[in-house]
Structure formats: structure tokens, C-alpha cells
Amino acid sequence: xxxxxxxxxxxxxxxxxxxxxxxxxxxxxxxxxxxxxxxxxxxxxxxxxxxxxxxxxxxxxxxxxxxxxxxxxxxxxxxxxxxxxxxxxxxxxxxxxxxxxxxxxxxxxxxxxxxxxxxxxxxxxxxxxxxxxxxxxxxxxxxxxxxxxxxxxxxxxxxxxxxxxxxxxxxxxxxxxxxxxxxxxxxxxxxxxxxxxxxxxxxxxxxxxxxxxxxxxxxxxxxxxxxxxxxxxxxxxxxxxxxxxxxxxxxxxxxxxxxxxxxxxxxxxxxxxxxxxxxxxxxxxxxxxxxxxxxxxxxxxxxxxxxxxxxxxxxxxxxxxxxxxxxxxxxxxxxxxxxxxxxxxxxxxxxxxxxxxxxxxxxxxxxxxxxxxxxxxxxxxxxxxxxxxxxxxxxxxxxxxxxx
Ligand code: AMP
Ligand code: MG
Numbered sequence: 001x002x003x004x005x006x007x008x009x010x011x012x013x014x015x016x017x018x019x020x021x022x023x024x025x026x027x028x029x030x031x032x033x034x035x036x037x038x039x040x041x042x043x044x045x046x047x048x049x050x051x052x053x054x055x056x057x058x059x060x061x062x063x064x065x066x067x068x069x070x071x072x073x074x075x076x077x078x079x080x081x082x083x084x085x086x087x088x089x090x091x092x093x094x095x096x097x098x099x100x101x102x103x104x105x106x107x108x109x110x111x112x113x114x115x116x117x118x119x120x121x122x123x124x125x126x127x128x129x130x131x132x133x134x135x136x137x138x139x140x141x142x143x144x145x146x147x148x149x150x151x152x153x154x155x156x157x158x159x160x161x162x163x164x165x166x167x168x169x170x171x172x173x174x175x176x177x178x179x180x181x182x183x184x185x186x187x188x189x190x191x192x193x194x195x196x197x198x199x200x201x202x203x204x205x206x207x208x209x210x211x212x213x214x215x216x217x218x219x220x221x222x223x224x225x226x227x228x229x230x231x232x233x234x235x236x237x238x239x240x241x242x243x244x245x246x247x248x249x250x251x252x253x254x255x256x257x258x259x260x261x262x263x264x265x266x267x268x269x270x271x272x273x274x275x276x277x278x279x280x281x282x283x284x285x286x287x288x289x290x291x292x293x294x295x296x297x298x299x300x301x302x303x304x305x306x307x308x309x310x311x312x313x314x315x316x317x318x319x320x321x322x323x324x325x326x327x328x329x330x331x332x333x334x335x336x337x338x339x340x341x342x343x344x345x346x347x348x349x350x351x352x353x354x355x356x357x358x359x360x361x362x363x364x365x366x367x368x369x370x371x372x373x374x375x376x377x378x379x380x381x382x383x384x385x386x387x388x389x390x391x392x393x394x395x396x397x398x399x400x401x402x403x404x
Pocket of ligand 2: 186187188252253300
């Protein structure tokens, strides 16, 4: 039996980052959640032109040096410069332009008097206060110079990166693509959602659940399909999916029964191993490759499948995506005792108390308990040596909401 940490390390070490792709920067909305493969350097200066930081009047600061509330300086207004004005304008000494925030400063102007310091005139204006040269002026290039690195390689693209990415005049950026995850549910007892369920049959809930988890974690779902309980059926499904998917996850058929198709198909393969991991749920696990594509064979009980996806498949897929594989956890105190099997690291379904820092167990901890799974908000991590989780103890927990 492997410890949980040993197996998780093995899973993470078994994969590497996908090859980078060049993608149009204009498609940045699709690129969020991806990691940059190299640094992004600006092709332009930002701001791209010297412009006004205020609504007001573009002036030569020296012309309004003596302006005060009591004795304003009056001058002619040459015209308006709204934002988006593409004219090349000049300022003649002794006059001003009325200018809006973001509009290009006319040549010759060195400051903007904010409108609140004036009478707001359009033909002539009274300036009621002096300003220093540079006041309310955003200089070309004061933010970014051509050639400056605006994003380091390895940046996980977030909404806050969008403005700079779209402004630096770079048509394409190199990113690691979202891993394409294919899902295969094994089991002759399974029927597709929406189909009638006969005695002895169950709805294939793992396929859709694993697909949903993959999407929620920021991966692409290549395909979700079912395969029956024969070695031939799963071999066939996996070799087809290996052509298009970056990672395949299967559910079921890895435990100790007489008809375990994943084991029957791959037990003798040099590219596969089936192991027992000292954890609950999720003890039987399979890991391997088909035509070079990583395959993670998860146990079929829905709770085991979900826990195994979050602890093994998601970290591996994050490695493919160039992201940090670590599973995010928070600390919580225990509000109600429960027991944990000796020698196995437990991932107990829990709910948070009102303040969000205290947890209590929910439902039975059986791997088939779907109601308890739906009601749970987090997985509390109970160390293998612990058999009784006591009130007041502090545990690390994996929140089940906001997995991306
Ligand atoms: P297995 O790991 O194949 O032995 O399956 C363990 C349990 O999980 C059995 O009760 C199966 O019926 C159930 N199970 C397996 N696959 C699925 C699935 N895709 N959806 C729902 N239940 C499943
Ligand atoms: Mg089965």
C-alpha cells in the first residue's frame, strides 16, 4: 500500500507541461486561466501619447502663474479637444484649449488646469488658480516603455492582465493550452442520463460529474463517453480518445471484483500500474499511458471518483497546463467528533459552520452516499494515524466550491 503523499507525488511526477501555442492576443477572454509560456514585452509606449488626466484647460503653466481666486487670469479658448480627437493640435502662447480626460495634449501645453479651478468658459475662460508644469498631464511612456516586460513567463492569466495585454501592441502571445480531458465511465450497469433505469442498473453520473469537474477546474472537456465492462471495450475507447485528448480519466473497473475492465485491459501492460493507496475514499487507483497519453483510472463509487479527481487528476492536469499542482486548502476547527479508519488518510465530507472556520461531518462517509456528497462543502483531511477526530482539533480542508 502506498501512502497518499507517495501516490500523489508519483502522479504529479508522471506528467509534464504541454507544448506552448501562439494565440491571438485579441482572444484574451479565451486565454484567461492559461499560463504564459514566455514573457510579454511591450511593442509600444504607454500612454501612447501625452494626454490630459483631468477635464479642464490645457495651458502653458507660466501663463497662469499669477492666477488666484481674487484675480483670475483670463484667456481665449482655441477650441475643444475631446477624448478620441486625432488631430495634431498646437497651443499658442497666451491661449488655452478646453480638454477632456484622456484627450491628447496640444503641442506647447505643459499643464492642465482642472475645470473646477475655472469659470468653465468656452470662448474665453477665467483661470482662478496657478498650476505647476506637468500638473494633470500623463506623459507618453511614463507607464510602459517599448521593450519593457509587462508579463513574466509563467503568469496565470487573470482579468487584471487584460488591459496591459491588449494595449502593448503585441498580436500574439505564447500560452500553455488548456488540457483536453476525456472521460470514460466503465460499467455494464450504467445507463445514460435520461434513459429508463431497470432493476440492477444505475445512471452514469460519474461521466457528467467528472466532465463538470474538469470544466470547473479550468480544463477543456474533449469527450465524455461510456464503455462496457470488457477489456476490449475500454482498450478501444482509450486508444481512440488518446488521439485527441491530453489526459484521459476513467471511472470504475479498478477494484477487486471479477469483472474489472480497466485491470483486465491493462494489468499486464508495461505502461500501467494498479495500486492501493492508504486513503479513504479512493483506495484502488490506476495510472498509466495509452499511446503516450496519460490515463488516470479512478474507482467507480461517485464519492471516490470525485475525491480522486480533485487529489490526483486535477493536479496532474494543472502540471500539463503549467500551473501549480497543489490542491488549495484552508484551516478549520472541528465542531463535532467523527471516526476515521486506522492507517488511511481520510478525506471526510464536511460542512462549514456559519463563520466558515468550523466544520462538522455530513451524512455517512460511505463512498456511495450521493446525498451526503451533494450536501458537503469541503473535504477535511484526516491524517492516516488519526482514528478519532476530536472537537476543537484543527484540520486542513479542501473547499469544494470555487475550484478554478
Ligand atoms: P466499480 O469501481 O466499477 O467497482 O464501481 C463501484 C460502484 O460505483 C458500483 O456500485 C458502481 O455501480 C458505481 N459506479 C461505477 N461507475 C459509475 C458511474 N459512472 N456512475 C455512477 N455510479 C457508478
Ligand atoms: Mg464497475
